[in-house]
Amino acid sequence: MGKASRDKRDIYYRKAKEEGWRARSAFKLLQIDEEFNIFEGVKRVVDLCAAPGSWSQVLSRKLYLPAKLAPDAKDEKLPLIVAIDLQPMAPIEGVIQVQGDITNARTAEVVIRHFDGCKADLVVCDGAPDVTGLHDMDEFVQSQLILAGLTIVTHVLKEGGKFIAKIFRGKDTSLLYCQLKLFFPVVTFAKPKSSRNSSIEAFAVCENYSPPEGFNPKDLHRLLEKVGSPSGVDDTDCVSGWLEGPNKVYIPFLACGDLTGYDSDRSYPLPKVDGGTYQSLDPVQPPIAPPYKRALELKKASTQGFKELENLSLDS
Ligand code: SAM
Numbered sequence: 001m002g003k004a005s006r007d008k009r010d011i012y013y014r015k016a017k018e019e020g021w022r023a024r025s026a027f028k029l030l031q032i033d034e035e036f037n038i039f040e041g042v043k044r045v046v047d048l049c050a051a052p053g054s055w056s057q058v059l060s061r062k063l064y065l066p067a068k069l070a071p072d073a074k075d076e077k078l079p080l081i082v083a084i085d086l087q088p089m090a091p092i093e094g095v096i097q098v099q100g101d102i103t104n105a106r107t108a109e110v111v112i113r114h115f116d117g118c119k120a121d122l123v124v125c126d127g128a129p130d131v132t133g134l135h136d137m138d139e140f141v142q143s144q145l146i147l148a149g150l151t152i153v154t155h156v157l158k159e160g161g162k163f164i165a166k167i168f169r170g171k172d173t174s175l176l177y178c179q180l181k182l183f184f185p186v187v188t189f190a191k192p193k194s195s196r197n198s199s200i201e202a203f204a205v206c207e208n209y210s211p212p213e214g215f216n217p218k219d220l221h222r223l224l225e226k227v228g229s230p231s232g233v234d235d236t237d238c239v240s241g242w243l244e245g246p247n248k249v250y251i252p253f254l255a256c257g258d259l260t261g262y263d264s265d266r267s268y269p270l271p272k273v274d275g276g277t278y279q280s281l282d283p284v285q286p287p288i289a290p291p292y293k294r295a296l297e298l299k300k301a302s303t304q305g306f307k308e309l310e311n312l313s314l315d316s
Contacts, residue, residue: 034256048084127146166203186207
């Protein structure tokens with residue numbers, strides 16, 4: 001797809017470039033905030049699976065920069081933003097970057113160390129595996145990322161804090177909802193307007209972190225496994241038999257963002273500059289080491305190889 005054609009078919013992609021966001025995902029976090037006011041009072045935040053960095057940009061613009069530019073700004077009062085991804089990311093003002101795998105305990109330790117004994121007010125996780133198109137498989141891998149995120153949450157989030165995590169809606173959505181409800185009394189699944197209807201993605205907005213009494217983070221996986229089992233944990237609204245029958249759980253699901261605003265599934269005409277032609281902007285910050293980099297290098301090398309072969313056969 002050409003740049004202009006993508007600009008036409010993806011209004012949030014175009015708007016992201018116009019507003020200086022590295023990815024259209026920025027609008028998802030902004031629209032979640034419009035509905036849930038997630039940044040209120042936030043001083044410390046963890047951005048899991050952050051590359052190329054549009055959510056970190058939102059955190060920097062909403063939290064760090066206003067505090068830095070305030071008349072009484074002091075370094076020790078500035079918000080702490082820690083961003084983690086497998087991929088390296090170009091720098092963002094006020095964001096500490098950690099390159100690592102969130103499913104690895106070592107990464108969690110590095111994050112915890114940055115907080116130096118203090119706890120975070122907010123953890124966000126926009127993690128996504130490379131999608132295979134096999135829904136069950138994609139949903140499973142996605143749920144592993146959320147559970148890795150939840151593990152970090154149990155170590156770094158303060159009581160009363162919030163956790164926002166990307167989910168893939170599927171047959172295990174109710175299970176995930178009940179698992180999250182063990183730790184958060186209020187869990188809403190939100191679909192921002194900038195997330196396409198055709199996509200199974202949604203976001204779990206988990207409020208007021210309240211781990212069970214006497215909870216030890218080491219017991220997380222054992223506790224999660226008990227959810228939904230006959231001898232399971234019944235201290236949420238997910239009582240035994242929650243999948244069907246009279247106790248069936250109904251998940252609060254909310255569309256968010258200005259519902260009269262741009263529709264991510266629609267094409268919009270391209271604005272012409274001074275009545276002339278449309279000028280497509282370049283992406284704000286292309287990924288600096290994307291996983292597909294090697295494939296592009298190989299493709300380029302083989303195209304060059306073919307050209308050389310062609311020239312040889314023309315010469316002979
Ligand atoms: N929120 C980002 C933004 O606004 O720019 C976009 C995140 S992108 C949809 C998903 C990211 O998840 C990718 O950058 C990928 O490298 C990261 N990711 C996937 N699995 C991961 C893992 N196990 N640990 C850390 N990052 C991971």
